[in-house]
Amino acid sequence: MPKPRVIYWFRTDLRLHDSPALKAALDLKPEFLYPIWTWDPHYVYRARVGVNRWQYLLDCQTDLSSSLSKLNPKSKLFVIREAPQTLFPKLFQAWKITHLVFEKDTDAYGRERDESVMKLAKDAGVQVVVKVGRTLYDPDELVKQNKGKPTMSISQVQAAGKKIGGIPRPIAAPKKLPDPGPVELGFEQEMPKKEPDVNAVQRAGEEGSYVALAGPKGDFSVPTMEELGLKEATTKHRGGETLALKALGEIIANEEYTATFEKPKTAPTAFEPQATTLLSPHLHFGSLSVREFYWRVQDVVDSYKGQASQPPTSLTGQLLFRDMYFGAQASLGYTFGQTFNNPTCRFIPWHLPSSISPTSGLATGSYLIDNAASEQHFQKWKHGMTGFPWIDALMRQLASEGWIHHLGRHAVACFLTRGGCYIDWERGAQVFEEWLLDHEAACNIGNWQWLSCTAFFAQFYRCYSPVAFPQKWDKHGDFVRRYVPELRGFDQKYIYEPWKAPVADQKRWGCRIVHVDGVEAEDGTYPKPMLDFNKRREVCLQGMKNAYHVGLYGNDPKVLDGSWRMLFDDGAEGPTEGSKGPPGAMVEHEDADGAEERHVPEPLSPKKAKKESAKSEKKAGTMPAAVKHKREAGQGTLDGLVTRKKKAKKEDEVAPNETHFG
DNA sequence: CCATATGTTGTCATG
């Protein structure tokens, strides 16, 4: 019986402390242990990853590699530049591998990837060992104990968790490491298909991910940003297990903070330092174990003499919410990330709905511009040019630093969706996916559904004001002054609504509030608000009320085939007009003719004619401005619609997930 | 089945 030759495959667990999977690998007493990372084209080209998150990943890998080398100078993190689905069969053979060990991943793509790799291992006669360590509980077990249903409330998580039993205590980091064996590859590199490349925007130079299997120097080293052709990172936050453990240690050392932490009472306006732990990016990359975090906190809470806070507002409660979202995602797979065909997500006729591939039933990444004004709102929101300083400061902090406080995320998400723009939550989720350092697909998707009141939360009449809410935390507006420097000179009376300042004062304070068309303003100016918030809040509230009354969920046949339109008044907020639309909100027709036709006004049926006239009467009265020009705008965007369709089709060809529909 | 309380994180006017 030959001694085991083991590959340890790092993915979402870039750490040595508390890794059940790494322990399992070492328990095999291998002759050789190969710690590897596969440079997966899915993340390079298909998933949205901004420069700051790339930098953070490289930080984690560099730190991990150096920790491995400290345990054994011959060892390190071997980065191999090929898709795992094609690499492994060749690697198994070249290195005479007997075992493959990794930590379980329940992300929709991760699960699909791991299933195919496990099949390849089986075919090659390689044993696979999988251990759970990414979450407090195994998400699949959580679902099983929740009657096989996605975990949609914190009490469900608590009840299911109780049935599962205790959360495992952390495992010590290894003290020594076996040698890696010979590392000759002796096989050809399979080049990935680059197009479509959703991360082209992240690059400044030649994309160099796949120059050679073992990298440009042939030494399997961790890539650099320059080598990958990426632009420079802008964030000050850095990754790696060493930093993660140091940060955790500092938090734990403050017993009072740790034991009495209540999330809703932490200030979203605090910066340098921020009011929360900023450990979420470390959790995302696995440079900090969530179970280690849990128990280090729980031990402080247990020994705390005063009144400790309780879940769900306490620190450990935050981790339970994370498990809740993982449970929902584990149960629903790809459809968790979209409205279409999602049984737990309410259907709302948002503006800018996602395009859906007719073959896979999954979101393509493109969207329909049903309304030019909404597209403008979206771009201004994304680039921090809405004219609402609180919103703009948050979006600029997000873009440059990759992190904003949880309540700040609430504010911008509510504003984009149900409390301002009435734009599809999937648009916002995509921006967060690109920019957040701590982007965790399950948590991001779940939180966007929460804030848009499409799942997890339903009290849509609780709406964040971009003026009143920040005032509760930061009367003087220090946060706005930091991230919207144009307004630094403004009196605190006007800091959240600068358009109300007298023109003389605006001049005196060095910034005029002017109408801005695009997402760039002239020096010495700041945009007027892009919408009348109080009016829009009313429009959104009515829209939500109406959509809730209609009561459709994403998997309703009427959503899937497009007949949902019959249930909405033509004048209702959103792309509701016309009785014959595409299936879903959203799905593009196969043929271009069909796609165009659906925006040509239909001859009115008697029933519709009646509605139409009633609407004209309404219009003459108090129809909100945004609704009034909807139709003109919709007609005006036909061109954009068709080009987008082409793009969507192209993306569809390479959709990695075609088998998941139905 | 019902009724009732509760839900991590709203706003505004009023006293």
Added chain:
DNA sequence: GCATGACAACATATG
């Protein structure tokens, strides 16, 4: 400055 209720109203948990 701070607590209170109205606003208009949803879903889930619990008895």
